Amino acid sequence: MEIIRAKHMGFCFGVSGAIETCYNVLKEPENLGKKIYILGMLVHNEFVVRKLEKEGFETIEEEDILTQKDKLKSGDIVIIRAHGTSKKVYNILREKNIKIYDATCIFVTQIRKTLIKMEDEGYEILFVGDKEHPEVKGIISFGKNIQVFKNLEEIVNAEIKRDKKYCLLTQTTLNKKILEKIKSFLENHYSNVKISDKVCGATQVRQQAVEELSKDVDILLVVGGKNSSNTKKLYDISKSINESTYLVQDENEIKKEWFRGCEKIGITAGASTPEEIVINIENKIRGIFNV
Numbered sequence: 455m456e457i458i459r460a461k462h463m464g465f466c467f468g469v470s471g472a473i474e475t476c477y478n479v480l481k482e483p484e485n486l487g488k489k490i491y492i493l494g495m496l497v498h499n500e501f502v503v504r505k506l507e508k509e510g511f512e513t514i515e516e517e518d519i520l521t522q523k524d525k526l527k528s529g530d531i532v533i534i535r536a537h538g539t540s541k542k543v544y545n546i547l548r549e550k551n552i553k554i555y556d557a558t559c560i561f562v563t564q565i566r567k568t569l570i571k572m573e574d575e576g577y578e579i580l581f582v583g584d585k586e587h588p589e590v591k592g593i594i595s596f597g598k599n600i601q602v603f604k605n606l607e608e609i610v611n612a613e614i615k616r617d618k619k620y621c622l623l624t625q626t627t628l629n630k631k632i633l634e635k636i637k638s639f640l641e642n643h644y645s646n647v648k649i650s651d652k653v654c655g656a657t658q659v660r661q662q663a664v665e666e667l668s669k670d671v672d673i674l675l676v677v678g679g680k681n682s683s684n685t686k687k688l689y690d691i692s693k694s695i696n697e698s699t700y701l702v703q704d705e706n707e708i709k710k711e712w713f714r715g716c717e718k719i720g721i722t723a724g725a726s727t728p729e730e731i732v733i734n735i736e737n738k739i740r741g742i743f744n745v
């Protein structure tokens with residue numbers, strides 16, 4: 455029995471950066487004794503969030519800030535999660551004189567900046583992504599009248615006018631292959647849509663690595679949060695190639711019967727999954743097989 459890790463997996467620099475920001479905020483002498491909140495889930499992983507809560511960070515929900523149900527007081531600290539937040543939340547935090555530490559990933563910030571710049575230049579924005587995802591909600595809140603599409607089918611049916619100029623932007627975790635299809639459709643049908651390809655590199659290499667690995671193993675475990683978009687995409691890619699693909703949050707979800715007759719066990723992890731969880735899973739598998 456062999457456990458093979460995907461060539462690229464686990465924490466991306468955006469997630470590592472967000473966690474590092476939290477610990478740096480704790481260390482700053484001027485922050486001593488202050489109330490420190492993290493906006494929503496810093497990263498989409500329960501384990502990481504619980505660990506930070508043990509360090510004294512409190513989670514504050516975006517919804518509570520928007521509906522004025524929060525307990526924030528002037529001088530408190532709020533760390534913005536890796537996926538970013540909406541313009542309205544930034545404005546409320548500033549009005550309340552909250553000290554903001556912004557851990558929004560650079561990829562998300564870049565998309566946001568492009569959106570603002572393109573709208574200023576007169577482009578209408580077409581956005582591909584999950585409109586319920588915090589990253590997408592945050593980015594589009596900086597624009598005016600944005601059309602959001604889930605997939606190519608929705609774009610095919612979209613109302614794109616010939617006499618206007620458009621810019622297509624995407625969620626950072628969009629699958630590169632889906633993006634290629636969308637690009638080719640738009641390029642073949644419209645000359646007035648500019649495509650800004652800003653899908654995050656960390657997502658791409660993880661998706662490519664799982665695609666390769668899933669062809670080569672008997673079973674593939676994707677480790678990560680059930681509400682993590684990039685983890686879900688790794689799962690979808692692997693599942694479409696290898697039926698024996700399982701998404702697990704930690705070692706407790708592993709089932710012995712999955713491994714019956716398996717020689718090669720592949721493992722990958724979402725960009726917000728800590729190494730510690732992957733090691734626990736590997737140890738549990740070794741325990742099952744007694745190796």
Ligand code: F3S
Binds near residue numbers: 559654
């Ligand atoms: Fe940023 Fe990509 Fe990670 S958008 S948070 S580097 S998955």
